Amino acid sequence: MELICPAGTPAAFREAVDAGADAVYCGFRDETNARNFPGLNFTRDELREAIAYARRNGTQTFVALNTFMRAGDEEIWYRAAADAVALGADAMILADFGLMAHVAEHYPDQRLHVSVQASASNVDAINFLVDAFNAKRVVLPRTLTIADIARIAPKIRCEIEVFVFGGLCVMAEGRCSLSSYATGKSPNMNGVCSPASHVRYRKEADELVSELGAYTINRFAAGEAAGYPTLCKGRFDIADEPGYAFEDPVSLDVMGEIDALTAAGVSALKVEGRQRGKAYVAEVVSTLKKALSAKPDDRSALLAHLRGLSEGQKTTSGAYEKRWR
Amino acid sequence: MRFPATLAAPLNVIPVAAIERATSILFRRVMKEHPHLFVRLGEHLGKCFAFMPTDIPLVFVVSPAQPSIHVVRRAKAPPDADACVEGPIVMLLALLEGRCDADALFFSRDLTVSGNMEAMLAMRNALDDCDIDLPRDLSALAGPLAPIVSRVAEGIRQRALTGEAGRWN
Numbered sequence: 001m002e003l004i005c006p007a008g009t010p011a012a013f014r015e016a017v018d019a020g021a022d023a024v025y026c027g028f029r030d031e032t033n034a035r036n037f038p039g040l041n042f043t044r045d046e047l048r049e050a051i052a053y054a055r056r057n058g059t060q061t062f063v064a065l066n067t068f069m070r071a072g073d074e075e076i077w078y079r080a081a082a083d084a085v086a087l088g089a090d091a092m093i094l095a096d097f098g099l100m101a102h103v104a105e106h107y108p109d110q111r112l113h114v115s116v117q118a119s120a121s122n123v124d125a126i127n128f129l130v131d132a133f134n135a136k137r138v139v140l141p142r143t144l145t146i147a148d149i150a151r152i153a154p155k156i157r158c159e160i161e162v163f164v165f166g167g168l169c170v171m172a173e174g175r176c177s178l179s180s181y182a183t184g185k186s187p188n189m190n191g192v193c194s195p196a197s198h199v200r201y202r203k204e205a206d207e208l209v210s211e212l213g214a215y216t217i218n219r220f221a222a223g224e225a226a227g228y229p230t231l232c233k234g235r236f237d238i239a240d241e242p243g244y245a246f247e248d249p250v251s252l253d254v255m256g257e258i259d260a261l262t263a264a265g266v267s268a269l270k271v272e273g274r275q276r277g278k279a280y281v282a283e284v285v286s287t288l289k290k291a292l293s294a295k296p297d298d299r300s301a302l303l304a305h306l307r308g309l310s311e312g313q314k315t316t317s318g319a320y321e322k323r324w325r
Numbered sequence: 326m327r328f329p330a331t332l333a334a335p336l337n338v339i340p341v342a343a344i345e346r347a348t349s350i351l352f353r354r355v356m357k358e359h360p361h362l363f364v365r366l367g368e369h370l371g372k373c374f375a376f377m378p379t380d381i382p383l384v385f386v387v388s389p390a391q392p393s394i395h396v397v398r399r400a401k402a403p404p405d406a407d408a409c410v411e412g413p414i415v416m417l418l419a420l421l422e423g424r425c426d427a428d429a430l431f432f433s434r435d436l437t438v439s440g441n442m443e444a445m446l447a448m449r450n451a452l453d454d455c456d457i458d459l460p461r462d463l464s465a466l467a468g469p470l471a472p473i474v475s476r477v478a479e480g481i482r483q484r485a486l487t488g489e490a491g492r493w494n
Binding site: 008009010011012037038039040195196197199200201202203208220222223224225226227249275276277278279280283308309310311312313 | 365366367369423424425426427428429431432433434437438439442443444445446447448449450451453454455456
């Protein structure tokens with residue numbers, strides 16, 4: 001089972017490699033990837049050095065070009081793809097069918113992974129991407145149960161990678177418009193969910209108030225664990241009662257289901273968090289690496305302390321153990 | 326870990342100009358060791374950033390464009406800065422060195438941020454990528470005593486951060 005780890009900076013990249021990642025995924029410093037945050041990501045020179053560092057340590061580098069190309073500006077994404085190939089990326093993580101077609105045509109030897117942002121969640125969709133673009137791996141959306149994955153796996157002709165730890169998108173990835181609705185910018189087109197330019201925090205008496213654009217996302221009481229200022233984790237008045245309409249501020253953790261995921265046909269486990277600091281990357285990657293080789297009974301104790309690093313200081317198994325429809 | 330109140334108290338009477346002079350020497354040393362520290366700020370290079378320890382009566386305002394650091398006493402009115410981060414001094418220093426995750430400290434309510442979040446995020450990422458090591462970077466100022474100063478500073482840091490890690494866990 002491979003462990004695929006995030007890196008938003010060269011320092012975090014080195015931490016991930018040193019902590020035992022099998023592969024590290026990262027992106028360029030522009031809108032070609034879904035973590036286009038200020039000060040984050042890699043220049044071409046930084047990526048060259050990172051790939052060399054990874055190679056020396058037997059680690060692979062995946063480059064995420066997982067936003068959707070803007071009509072008329074396709075050259076930005078084509079150039080990023082050309083550079084990723086030239087720099088020696090072991091795989092490219094793509095969401096846009098047009099970009100997949102471009103890469104498959106111009107760089108037929110380049111390994112292509114289907115990003116979670118492509119929202120490929122059924123056998124026909126995945127096999128279409130395998131047949132059309134020679135996709136070697138699909139990152140499944142965080143909307144499927146483990147039973148769903150087990151039903152899909154034997155019928156598709158590529159590897160399966162799933163998110164097991166970190167931030168949790170509750171909407172179908174690549175199709176969520178909540179950030180766009182509130183700010184005009186989205187992870188799909190601009191690489192930013194709830195962009196920092198539209199986020200404000202203020203104190204009101206003892207409460208921490210978070211705002212996104214014109215919307216109040218949450219009011220955290222003194223001492224209450226906080227979350228990201230995203231609409232999907234917002235607390236709203238519903239029938240005059242404040243509550244979470246979509247999902248609590250909470251992070252994903254299904255490391256306790258490693259055996260079930262393996263049995264379902266998963267070959268790679270992905271950690272979310274390119275926007276997190278290198279201390280987080282080092283701690284999470286080293287702990288998950290230990291958990292992978294630990295006995296099932298020992299895993300929960302190993303993983304428990306990571307909860308303090310998680311959004312809302314809580315974790316959930318999300319849709320993997322969906323008990324609703 | 327909070328900075329001991331008995332050690333913080335003298336900072337109320339020491340002239341700010343003297344504190345600023347000492348802080349500027351340390352700041353210049355860090356900049357000498359890490360000349361590319363603020364490259365990741367990009368368009369936010371011209372902004373001012375206030376670092377506001379909650380356990381000492383001072384505020385440190387950094388202007389990366391110069392680059393310079395300005396020290397003022399903590400007051401009720403917010404400091405003149407584009408973005409502010411508040412938290413115990415140990416955590417702010419740990420963030421400076423990339424030894425703690427800023428998001429985790431925000432979730433646990435140990436850190437408070439306000440003002441221009443784009444600028445603050447860029448600053449967080451710039452610091453996180455820079456491999457600052459204060460005992461190593463600053464001990465050179467101690468001349469022949471550098472190894473001793475470095476060792477003592479590392480010991481203090483380890484004690485302070487071990488406490489934080491224990492609390493996280």
